[in-house]
Amino acid sequence: MRLTTLNTGKPDGQLAVVSDDGARLLTSPDWPTLQGALEDWSRAETQLSALQARLCAGEGEALAPDQLLAPLPRAWQWLDGSAFRSHGELMERLFGTEPKPPERPLMYQGMSHAFIGPHADVVLPREEDGIDFEGEFGVITDFVPMGVSADEAMKHIRLVIQINDWSLRNLAGAEMKTGFGWVQAKPACSVAPFAVTPDTLGETWRDGRVHLPLVVDWNGKRFGAPSGSLMGFGFHELIAHAAATRDLCAGTIIGSGTISNPDYRDVGSTCIAERRAIEMLDEGAVRTGYVAFGDTVRMEALLPDGGLLFGAIDQRVVASARI
Amino acid sequence: MRLTTLNTGKPDGQLAVVSDDGARLLTSPDWPTLQGALEDWSRAETQLSALQARLCAGEGEALAPDQLLAPLPRAWQWLDGSAFRSHGELMERLFGTEPKPPERPLMYQGMSHAFIGPHADVVLPREEDGIDFEGEFGVITDFVPMGVSADEAMKHIRLVIQINDWSLRNLAGAEMKTGFGWVQAKPACSVAPFAVTPDTLGETWRDGRVHLPLVVDWNGKRFGAPSGSLMGFGFHELIAHAAATRDLCAGTIIGSGTISNPDYRDVGSTCIAERRAIEMLDEGAVRTGYVAFGDTVRMEALLPDGGLLFGAIDQRVVASARI
Numbered sequence: 001m002r003l004t005t006l007n008t009g010k011p012d013g014q015l016a017v018v019s020d021d022g023a024r025l026l027t028s029p030d031w032p033t034l035q036g037a038l039e040d041w042s043r044a045e046t047q048l049s050a051l052q053a054r055l056c057a058g059e060g061e062a063l064a065p066d067q068l069l070a071p072l073p074r075a076w077q078w079l080d081g082s083a084f085r086s087h088g089e090l091m092e093r094l095f096g097t098e099p100k101p102p103e104r105p106l107m108y109q110g111m112s113h114a115f116i117g118p119h120a121d122v123v124l125p126r127e128e129d130g131i132d133f134e135g136e137f138g139v140i141t142d143f144v145p146m147g148v149s150a151d152e153a154m155k156h157i158r159l160v161i162q163i164n165d166w167s168l169r170n171l172a173g174a175e176m177k178t179g180f181g182w183v184q185a186k187p188a189c190s191v192a193p194f195a196v197t198p199d200t201l202g203e204t205w206r207d208g209r210v211h212l213p214l215v216v217d218w219n220g221k222r223f224g225a226p227s228g229s230l231m232g233f234g235f236h237e238l239i240a241h242a243a244a245t246r247d248l249c250a251g252t253i254i255g256s257g258t259i260s261n262p263d264y265r266d267v268g269s270t271c272i273a274e275r276r277a278i279e280m281l282d283e284g285a286v287r288t289g290y291v292a293f294g295d296t297v298r299m300e301a302l303l304p305d306g307g308l309l310f311g312a313i314d315q316r317v318v319a320s321a322r323i
Numbered sequence: 324m325r326l327t328t329l330n331t332g333k334p335d336g337q338l339a340v341v342s343d344d345g346a347r348l349l350t351s352p353d354w355p356t357l358q359g360a361l362e363d364w365s366r367a368e369t370q371l372s373a374l375q376a377r378l379c380a381g382e383g384e385a386l387a388p389d390q391l392l393a394p395l396p397r398a399w400q401w402l403d404g405s406a407f408r409s410h411g412e413l414m415e416r417l418f419g420t421e422p423k424p425p426e427r428p429l430m431y432q433g434m435s436h437a438f439i440g441p442h443a444d445v446v447l448p449r450e451e452d453g454i455d456f457e458g459e460f461g462v463i464t465d466f467v468p469m470g471v472s473a474d475e476a477m478k479h480i481r482l483v484i485q486i487n488d489w490s491l492r493n494l495a496g497a498e499m500k501t502g503f504g505w506v507q508a509k510p511a512c513s514v515a516p517f518a519v520t521p522d523t524l525g526e527t528w529r530d531g532r533v534h535l536p537l538v539v540d541w542n543g544k545r546f547g548a549p550s551g552s553l554m555g556f557g558f559h560e561l562i563a564h565a566a567a568t569r570d571l572c573a574g575t576i577i578g579s580g581t582i583s584n585p586d587y588r589d590v591g592s593t594c595i596a597e598r599r600a601i602e603m604l605d606e607g608a609v610r611t612g613y614v615a616f617g618d619t620v621r622m623e624a625l626l627p628d629g630g631l632l633f634g635a636i637d638q639r640v641v642a643s644a645r646i
Contacts, residue, residue, distance in 0.1 A: 074572075076397060076436035079506060100501055108503040109432045113399035113572040125470055125568055146643055147448055168568055178423055180431040181504020183402060184567045244507045245448055245491055249397075249436040320469055 001045075001052045002194045002308075003159065005034055005069045007117070013069045017051040018194055022308045024060030026051040034072055034195070038250040041142045041158055045197075068311075070115035071161060071195035072140065072251060078112035078189070080136070080165060080255035081105055081238045083231040087260030087274055094277035095173055105233045105241040108181040110165075112253070116190040118313045122166060124187060125320045130169035131291035133218070134258040135270030135299050137210045137228045138163045139235045140195060144248035153239035154208060156248075160201060162192035162214065162310035163255055164299055169273055169290060189255075192299070192310035204304065208234025212309070214259050216270045217298040218291075223275075224268025226261035228301075270299075293319045324368075324375045325517045325631075326482065328357055328392045330440070336392045340374040341517055345631045347383030349374040357395050357463075357518065361573040364465045364481055368520075391634075393438035394484060394518035395463065395574060401435035401512070403459070403488060403578035404428055404561045406554040410583030410597055417600035418496055428556045428564040431504040433488075435576070439513040441636045445489060447510060448643045453492035454614035456541070457581040458593030458622050460533045460551045461486045462558045463518060467571035476562035477531055479571075483524060485515035485537065485633035486578055487622055492596050492613060512578075515622070515633035527627065531557025535632070537582050539593045540621040541614075546598075547591025549584035551624075593622075616642045 004025065005013040012033040016025040028051060031037045037044035054060070082088055083105060092099055100106055116122055124131055140159040148156070165186070172185035204211045210228035217223060233241070238254050259270045265282075269275045276286045291297070300312035327348065328336035335356040339348040351374060354360045360367035377383070405411055406428060415422055423429055439445055447454055463482040471479070488509070495508035527534045533551035540546060556564075561577050582593045588605075592598045599609045614620070623635035 074399060076399070077434065082503070097502065098500075101497075104497070106501050106503050107506050109434065109506055111400065111432065111569060112435075113575075114570070123469075129568065146446075171568070174424075174427070176502035177421075178429050179420065179499035179502055179504070180405070180429050181502070183430050183432055183565060187568045242506060245452065245494070245510045246434060247437070252436075 001049060001197045002200060003034060003048070003071060004193050005071050005073060006067050007069050011074060013073050017048050017055060018063060019055040019060055020308070022194070022311060023063060024055055025063045026055055026060045035251045038140065038142050038158060041250070066119055068119070068193040069117040070191035071159070071193070072115060072253065074114055075112040075251050075253050076249045077252040078110045078255070079107050079242045079252065080110050080257060081107045081233065082257035083233045083238060084257055084260040085232045086262045086264060087258045090260070090274050090277040094273060094280060097176065102232065105238050106257070107238065107241060110186050111188055114188045116188050118190065118193045118311060119315055121316050121318045122190065123318055123320050127292055129171055131317060132167045132169050132272045133216070133291065133297045134165040134167055135214045135216050136163040136165050136255045136257060136259060137161070137214065138253055138255040141239060141248055141250070141252045141254065143250045144239060144243050144252065146243055146245065146247045148240055148243045150237045150240040153243070154236040156239060157198060157208070157235055159195040160198055160205065160210060161195045161253070162299065162301055162313065164190040164297065164313050165255060166190065190313050190315060192313045194311045196310060208236040210301070212301045213267070214270055214299060214301045219295050222268070224270050226259050226264065226267045226270060228256065228259055230261050231256055291317050293317055324372060324520045325523060326357060326371070326394060327516050328394050328396060329390050330392050334397060336396050340371050340378060341386060342378040342383055343631065345517070345634060346386060347378055348386045349378055349383045358574045361463065361465050361481060364573070388516070389442055391442070391516040392440040393514035394482070394516070395438060395576065397437055398435040398574050398576050399572045400575040401433045401578070402430050402565045402575065403433050403580060404430045404556065405580035406556045406561060407580055407583040408555045409585045409587060410581045413583070413597050413600040417596060417603060420499065425555065428561050429580070430561065430564060433509050434511055437511045439511050441513065441516045441634060442638055444639050444641045445513060446641055446643050450615055452494055454640060455490045455492050455595045456539070456614065456620045457488040457490055458537045458539050459486040459488050459579045459582060460484070460537065461576055461578040464562060464571055464573070464575045464577065466573045467562060467566045467575065469566055469568065469570045471563055471566045473559045473563040476566070477559040479562060480521060480531070480558055482518040483521055483528065483533060484518045484576070485622065485624055485636065487513040487620065487636050488578060489513065513636050513638060515636045517634045519633060531559040533624070535624045536590070537593055537622060537624045542618050545591065547593050549582050549587065549590040549593060551579065551582055553584050554579055614640050616640060
């Protein structure tokens, strides 16, 4: 099942179930928002699946891509991991930071009051901040009790999503050095239009990981397509880490961190910082600049048969008019 | 004006205006929640002030302290500063971390999907995590645009609150060393029952600071009463820091960080970690342990004439039944 949220002018939009080809949708007056559905998931899933069956039978109204918001346009909690070890190692070399212990997941709490829709402009104040994209997969949970085990946590993964975690690299180092994590360096993330139930991924959902490449294009040119399979921790382990001392509310989003593979010279990267680190290692100097205003970034993961999965994030970065 | 939120079983409770003595309240069907009021503050303030006038005239129903939640039982964004330099210096000595540059505010994004009411039990998994309290003042903003100046930010401070930012000290060091900030070490905060408009503070609200002591008692014994006046940055400056690269949604909570004064040997502390650091400095060894299950912590700030301000946080720490 594939869920999306339509722009109705309300902050949480209108939940809709989408046909397998992404062309049609159906809504239910009983489930106006995805947040509401996640708070009562077993009932919601049954009723939304019935809409899914009607879509399979050919019902539904036409879906217009420009009416789509992020599946959760805002969330009560967004916790982003950094679970790809090859990314971490490259970042440590680029920024000269200390190696992180591999036995514990890395995770920070990020801004969750606004997620940017897949085709909306990304409004940022300054190019000089070092604008970068970060391609990630993520999951959305229902309510998770404090102290959950990783095994139990797997059952709380209700939806899988695809994220662009925008980062301002020239602000990140100073914030990281404080130990307090990022505020200024991590503005709102973008999210692909469709949140999918794990069964939609078929065999490509295993061990709490998405075993598919995320294809990233920057200004229409292929930038990388590493696989989500090589997470050092699965999403179920990230959830257990997050829930060690707190309940997680329904609608908590957990991110994988920047997708990265050790054969980065072949598969490319999902963020510019990583490419810059590779250039530094290989050529002794950085060649690639960060994102300029007007640039476009596209990210999409497809099923092995080329079938639609999360849909594409495809958008432009623009200057804030105010600053 | 003094606002509170009543427990109605709904996640956001019911907003109420409280009389100056904290004994009576009035609600308005037009403003069911504080979040809703903050999203349309100028209209809300006018109408809620009319209730305040009726309370002054003796109207209202009796307020029962055990029906009070945190003023915002959940918020879309909680950003906590660490603006008291004497606290930072003591923590650096205790944990052996590097000194932080004083020219930039320190700030992390914290868990905001649940704030604990002033008299509810604080449920935590393990004493061994090093349970500590942290007395803070905070502010709640309406919508703040990205790039706001500190001067403009002052106008967006709509309410002032009093917070206990619970911390798990034995988990904090490892998380801080990653540079990613705290997830496990920072569970839900508690908040005093009344959120007050800045004018309620009179002359004790100046320069974006609360010029009053926060009185902290641990198991009925005075622990400290340092003043909020000595913030290295005012709340308006913390807001400008937070909004450098993002809009702040209405209902954003900004914290001062642990209240601390350089004459800590006289005025005491608002967290145990600071007292432990002082013991280490003065006596070469730590004498004071962290919070045990069953302990009570009380925090209250009063107006100079002894008048009610935010009300008291007064609650017990208990073990999670599950873990």
